[in-house]
Amino acid sequence: MSELLSLPLPATADTLRLRETVADWRSQGLKIAFVPTMGALHQGHLSLISKAQKVADRVVVSIFVNPAQFAPGEDFDAYPRTLSTDAQYLAEANCDLLYAPRASDMYPQGFSARLILEGPASGLESDFRPHFFGGVAIVVAKFFNRVQPDIALFGEKDYQQLLVIRQMVTDLDLPIQIVAGETLRGADGLALSSRNAYLSESDRGIAASLNHILTGFATDLSRGFDWETAQGKALAKAANAFDRVDYIEARCANTLAHLPGGPARQPTRVLAAVWLGDTRLIDNVAVSLPGADFDQLAP
Ligand code: PAF
Helix, strand or coil, rough: CCCCCCCCCCEEECCCHHHHHHHHHHHHCEEEEEEEEECCCCHHHHHHHHHHHHHHHEEEEEECCCCCHHHCCCCCCCCCCCHHHHHHHHHCCCCCCCCCCCHHHHHCCCCCCCCCCHHHHHCCHHCCCCCHHHHHHHHHHHHHHHHHHCEEEHHHHHHHHHHHHHHHHHHCCCEEEEECCCCCCCCCCCECCHHHCEEEEEEEHHHHHHHHHHHHHHHHHHHHCCCCHHHHHHHHHHHHHHHHHEEEEEECCCCCCCCCEEEEECEEEEEEEEEEEEEEEEEEEEECCCCCCCCCCCC
16 A cells, blocks of 8 residues: 555545534634645645645645536536545645535535626636636635635636636625645646646647747747737747647736737736647746846747
8 A cells, every 4th residue: 555545534524514623623713724626636736735734724625526617518527536536645735624515515406696707707718718717706605605714725827717716805805815826837847737637648748838838928028029929929839839729818917907009017927728639728927027128039
C-alpha cells in the first residue's frame, strides 16, 4: 500500500454534519477557509489548499461536478470523476473536511433560482458559454451559504470566474474574503487543469504553446505596443496552432472592461480560450507595465 493510500481520509460530511462541524469550529473562534472544486484534483488545487491552511485554522474542500455550469453537449459526462483518489490527496494535504454532495441535494426537484450576472461576467467566456457564470455563481452561492467560510480561495487560472465571484460577494454583501491562488504550470508552461486529462501526448505540446502565445502578447504590451497590433499577432499564432480560437483579448485586469485603443496604460490581463480537437483550453497572463519605451515586438 502506498504511503498515500495508508493515510486516514479527511472526514466527509453530509450537509447536516457540515453545518454542525462548521458551527462547532466557529464557536471555538476558529477561522474557516473554503476551496470549492469539481474534483480530479491536481497540484493547482493542492496549492490552493496549502494557501488556505496558511490563512485559516480549518479548511473545507468541496468536490461537486456542477451540472448547472455545463450546457447540453459539453463535457459534463466525460468530466473526470476520481473521488476516492481525491480523498486520499486531501488526506495527505491535511484537509479538515471534504464535502461532496449529490446533485439531488444541491438541486432538489423544483429548484428554480437563477443568478444573472453582468460586469466582469460579460463577454469572453460568456460569449461562448452563456450558461457558465450563472451556473458557477448559483453553486458557489449555495456552497457559501452551507459552509459559511470566512475566506474562499479561487485559482487565477479561471481569472474571469475569480472576478465574477469577487463581484458577486460584494454585490450580495457576503462577509467572505476572496483570495486568489496563482496558476500552477507544467515545465512546458501548460496551466494545470483537470481537463488536461483529455489531452494526448502530442496534443500536450501544442496545448503548452497557448501560454507562450499569451506570454508573447503580454510582453508586447509591456513593451508599449498598442493592444490591437499585439492582439493581431497573438491571434495569428493561435489560429496557426489550434483548431479554433474562441478569443484572445487584452482587458482591464480589475474589471475585464475593454481597453481604450493604443498602448495599455492600466493593469492589464491577456486571456484566451482555444480548442484542440474536442478539448477547450483557457489561460491568462498578467501584463507588467513598467512604463518603459521599447520599439520591438516580441518574437
Ligand atoms: O472552478 C471550478 O472548479 C468550478 O467552476 C467551481 C468554482 C468549483 C464551481 O463549480
